[in-house]
Amino acid sequence: MTVHAIEDQPRDHAGPRRRHWPLLTALLLLVFAAAAQAQTVRFTQAQAVAADTEYFPELPDVRNVELPDDWAVSRPDHGGPVWYRMYFDAEAVRASGELLALYIERACSAMAVRLNGKLVHLSGRLTEPVSRSCQRPQLVALPVAWMQPRNNQLDVKVMGFPLRQVASRQRAGGLSEIELGPYAALATKHSWRTLVAIRLPEVISGSLFLVGCLIFAMGWLNRAQSFLAYFGALLVGWALVLSRQWVADMPWPNASSEFLLAILASFVTLAAVQFLLRYGGERRRWIDVALPTQCAVMPLTLMVMGAQHLHAMATFWYVVLAVEVGAAAMFYLRKLWLYKRTQFWPMALLGFAMVIAALVEFGAQQFGVDPRIVSAAQILPPLLFVALGIRLVQQYGRQLQDAQHDRAELERRVQEASMQIERNFAQLADLKVEQVTQQERKRIAADLHDDLGAKLLTIVHTSDNERISTLAREALEEMRLSVRGLTGKAVPLLNALGDWRAEFVSRLSQAGVDGSWHAPADDDVPQLLSARAFVQTTRVLREAVSNIIKHSGASRCTVRCTIAEGDLQVVIQDNGKGIPLELDGRLDRGHGMASMKHRAKQLQGQCLVESGPGYGTVIRLTIPLDRHLASV
């Protein structure tokens, strides 16, 4: 038996570097003085044989292989298990009594370790369902008690799957380099690697899942922002994809897990494309149909091609899906460029980072890339997602705030409007009252005309007694004037003067009296006369004219209307025989002087009568206009 691959120095074949090496070593020795004693041994070669046995088999086809042994290269069609054997000496260690350990960065998918034939470690189940521990670094404590001074046999049995049966090269079978050294030093290395490859994805998976669910719920409840729901779905999908890193044991065969992981990609694509489109304000019916269809077609093609061609088929699909997402991203970025230039660069940077991550991932799946770079690339997208998620939630919050503000504004406006309506209603009600009052007055007036008027009229025309007939006629006129006073509007003084003149002149001319009427020019009488003032003045004038016709015996009568100091003054002068005094020195009541004065008084005016036998009569009527001006 030979001892292979016992090195106590890092492999470094680069010429120029070699010259610096002593210096670097010296530095390291200074800095890590404590760790300097920890010498690790790195196995870069091993004897390997494929066999499903309990122990390292004694078979003829044992051959030497380089570590790391990537089955995709060394035995492309072979699954597991494969036995590896390495030898090491342990005199120094046995003497110091230090605890020794093995550090195996990658043993895909699961492995068992035997030291001198004794089982010392199992990373998981080696039979179906095989544990999926490809990413999980292994730390194996080696009991010193079972070690020999020299030529210790280290047998590693690795169970894995050929490349074509897995969806990603990262999960194709293989064994990395193996390091042997002090437990403490390797434990540190192991915990670092575990942190990066297992813990971090675990934590990120969990956070993404929670945040995704939250955002999905936000989008679900608010359909106007459906992109939130798709983003949430994207996060949840990504969390599931990321779980491939840390979920080791599934209750179903490895092939099923690989199948599920592959089709998860189509779901994530659906969410990503829909998110990008809708966030960009676009919604296409055919895409709404096409993407779910793709989610159904993809598993079908994978099943039809069979587990043996999973890798090829999945790779094909990955490219298709990546192109779809890329197209959606380009579409979205173009929209940003056109309409929201300020947001373009952050989003473009984000997209660029995603492209880098995708390329690294793709490279890892196809060609095998340094796992540290892959780990970094795997952590990048979730971090970006979280950043984007925060931005979305912030936007959502702002919109919510805006909506609340709008609602408050709306409420204020509604309140204003209702107040306005109430005000209008009150005005309308007032108007209605006014209208109803007018209508009622008109009704009363009509009733008076129809009932009282008709009866008085009958008396006027059927009574044989001239006195009764005259009284009834006067009553009728009184009634009519009262009604007009009740319903009438203010009358322009000019019109009133016209009416009075017509009546005056026609009555006097019928009676054969020479009448003359003098009134101010049209432009001098802009005043209005209230209906009441008009009616009362009409009565006084009518009474005066009646007196002249009946009693005065005058041949001439003059009326002068003037407007002075806000008063309307009407002077009626005749050349008749005058009004006789009664015994008590007052003017004859039969001439209606008292009622004329009374009417004038009602209007805050006055009516003066000057008369003497043979001198005719002068009646001076003064009506103040101010108080009746525009008194509608």
Add this chain to the structure above:
Amino acid sequence: MKNILLLEDLPEIRSWLKALVMQVFPNAQIVECARVHDALAQVSAQKFDLALIDLGLPDGSGVDVVTALREAQAEALSVIVTIHDDDDHLFPALQAGAYGYILKEQSRELITEQLQRISQGEPPLSPSIARKVIAYFAAQAKPQANALPHVQLTERESEVLLRVAKGFTLPEIGVQLGLSRHTIADYVKQIYRKLNVSSRAEAALEAQRLGLFGRR
């Protein structure tokens, strides 16, 4: 005046009016009615020269009878005999084609004279009615009022109206304008006629605007 329609619902007033009309037109045939319905039937049955029409009747307004008479017998003279002296009641009747009005409570002599004047082609016109007519034609003359070839008053007719509105009597106006009594009366008749023609055209247009025509 041979055939006269007398529409009045109060029996006493009707008989009084009838006696008065008989006195003015001794040879006339007088048809008495108390309802709008009966009057309309009479209008479609025979020709009238003169119609004395009350406005407030139990089954409607005398204005309808004025309208019917105007349409069926353009030559007949409609005269309103009413207790209402306010323009709101009178003006629609004048628009419908009435040819003057008489207030019922006036003395027998006055009514007799007015009837004679009317039959001789001298309809009465009060200042307030004149003002209404002026206002009506002023509104018609506004450019946006309507699209009909509207009837306009001549300058002389307007002049007469303005003077009546100021309280001048028709004989006075005749003297002022140096016109004969008959010429002034003709102007007043023209004014009544134009008021009726214009009102009818306006009513037709209004009906058209409201879609009353062509709905059936």
